[in-house]
Amino acid sequence: MRSGAKVGIVGGVFVVVAGGVAYGGYNLWNGITGGSQDVGTRSAPRSGPVTAEEVTATARDFLAAWAAGEPERAGQLTDDPVTAGPAIAAYREGGGVSEAVITAGTPTGTTVPFTVRATVTYDGVSKPWTYESRLGVVRGASTGRPLVKWTPTVLHPKLTAGATLRTGTAKAPAVKAVDHKGVALPPEKYPSLVPVLDALRQRYGAKAGGEAGVETWIEGANGMPVGTLLVLSPGKPGELRTTIDAGVQAAAEKAVKRFPKAAVAAVEPSTGAVRAVANNPASGFNTAFQGMQAPGSTMKIVTAAMMMRYGVARPGSAVECPPDVRWEERTFENLGRFATAGDLTNAFAMSCNTAFIKAITPLKDKGVHNTALGDTARKWFGIGEVWSVGVQTTPTDGSVPESAGSETAASYIGQGRITMNALNMASVSATVRDGRFRQPYLIPQDVDGREFATAEPLPGAIADGLRTMMRAAATSSVGTAREAMAGVPGPKGAKTGSAEVADQDANSWFTGYSGDLAAAAVVEAGGHGADAAGPVVADVLKAR
Structure with missing residues (x-):
């Protein structure tokens, strides 16, 4: 403790005044009272789970040391003092925190919530700042001491590793x-x-x-x-x-709130302008633009384009759709092991996995079965290129890597190592609707002259074929997207998808278009595409 420290109580909360600056804590760390254990009487390190008393005492000591402006002492009460001490010092100094009162809540197990009521001061201007955070207590691996489990979120729930708090003139105007x-x-x-x-x-x-x-x-x-x-x-x-459209954005915001974790993006096919982007939770990671998840059967749009490109099948071509199919020691099944007969349009509308996996054999004869899907995705849909949207997206927008073995079969139905997000799949539908890829953008290109990604236009017969199949999925009696798209005005088309994820229900995917608006959504653990993501997309399309 710094010399000259004074102790008082304000509103039931202990306050430590050190160096003329007040920091508050809900109790005082044991350094003030001389500690709780004398040298020479220490027992062997304790083991086992931390006790309720240890949780309370450790949280008390840490919060009081932090509040008292003692970053080194606070850091020593964590399991990572080398990182924690400087971070706590930077919080106060870089953040301009001139006063802080920390009030603990009721512990739950080894977790202690607390509220920080601070005053931030810079260049003679002060303002109150209040927020909530939490800490956890663990037992030190080598010492057996109860310690605060260090993570930057202890200081503030939005802090991440390597980040710090700053107060000053903003680096950019609002x-x-x-x-x-x-x-x-x-x-x-x-x-x-x-x-x-x-x-x-x-x-x-x-x-x-x-x-x-x-x-x-x-x-x-x-x-x-x-x-x-x-x-x-x-x-x-x-x-x-x-490029946002306020009406479409409002519909998107409302639609994703139905589910704990959902994302949707909407794109104008004729221009590439992004008309909406919404996520739930709304703050933090922008899943709609930065997510990297398997898109499930929505990928069959690109697979169908590949099949037409290489002459495997066209919309009216008869295809086989057995209940299951085997490729490279792995068996793939249709949902519920259904089987059907008919053409590629029917297989697309019903989302028959086996019909699309069977395309491997003729493509293998051509020597392109492991690369054709990625080549097609890049050639006509701009997938795998870097899109200059105006804000950060993924390192490459969509990824369809070269595959091998059973992974090739999985990729044809949107599984394996393929990753997409809502913006990518909205763009795929927009490309089908317009007949050519137009890179999605949120800020017009002429604002900063950045370069847009490009792709070749879809050949007319292939564009028409994809629109035929997507229309069947959205309107035919067997179409998996028919119920979700029932109230959406035409011309319209859609594709459902569900993507298997370990240890949870499948992610629900859906993409479609109506008039000059295309959209796609993903709902984590939402199940079938038509059940969760479908209504989200439909509500967005109806808002135009």
Whole structure:
């Protein structure tokens, strides 16, 4: 403890005054009272789960040391003092936290929730800041001591490894985002846009004509802001026009809230303009743009294009659809082991796995069965290219790697190592609707002159064939997308999908188009595509 420290009680909370700056804690660490154990009387290290008393005492000591402005002492009470001590020091110094009172809640097992009520001060301006976090207590592997399990989220729930707290003049002015018609997009009305707008601000804020204010933010390991936590002085926001459509965005926000984990994206086929992006949870990771998940049978759109490209089958070609098929020592089945007869359009509408896997044999004869799907995805759909959307997406937008063995069969039905997200699959439907790939974008290209990804137009017969099959899936009596698309106006087309994931129900996928709008959604553990993701996409398409 620094010399001159004074102890008092404010509102039932102990306060330590050190160096003229007040930090609060709900109790005092045992260094003030001389500790609880004398040298020479220490017993052997304890083992086993931490006790309730140890959880309470360890949390008490750590929070009090943090509140007292003693980062080294607080760090020593964690299982990673080398990382924790400097992080706690940076919280106070870099974040400009001039006062803090920490109040603990009731422990649950080894977890202790707490509330931080702080004051942030910079250049003579102060503002209160309140948030909640939690810590966990574990037993030290070598010492047996109860210790706080260190993670950056202890200091703030949005902190990540390598990130730190900063207060000062913002690196970029705030932006007031508007949709493509000039309608304002306030974050309180469109919560899914918060991480998107934060990213747009860092990239385009200086171009939007605003003036930076004073803020507290999280600075990532790369030195770039990743989220504003507190605004001390607002500055002057600049206006930034996006391609979002406020009406479609509102429908997307509402639709994803039906499920604990869901994402949807909507794209205008004639231009590539992104008209909506929504996630639940709304804050944090942008699953719709950055997710990397197997897309299930929605991938059959690309597989069907591949089959037509290589002359394996066309929409009216008779195909086999047995209940199961074997390839490279692995058996693949249709849902419920159904079987049917008919043409490729019927197999597509019913989402017959085996009909599409059987395409391997003729493609193997051509020597392209392991590469044809990825080549087709890139050639006509822009999948695997880098899309300059305006905000971060995935390293490559969609991934259809070369496959081998049974993995090739799995890839033809959207499993294996194929990864997509809602934006990628919305673009696939948009490409079918328009007949050519137009790279999705959130900020017009002329704002910064960035280069867009390109792909070859779909040959006319293949585009027509894909539209025929997607229309059958959305409208025919056997179409798996018919019920979800029933109220969606035409011209329309769709494809359902479900993707198997270890240790949980299948992810629900759905993609489709109506008029000049295409959309795709994924619902984690949602099951069949028509059951969960289908209604999400339908509601978005109806909003146009």
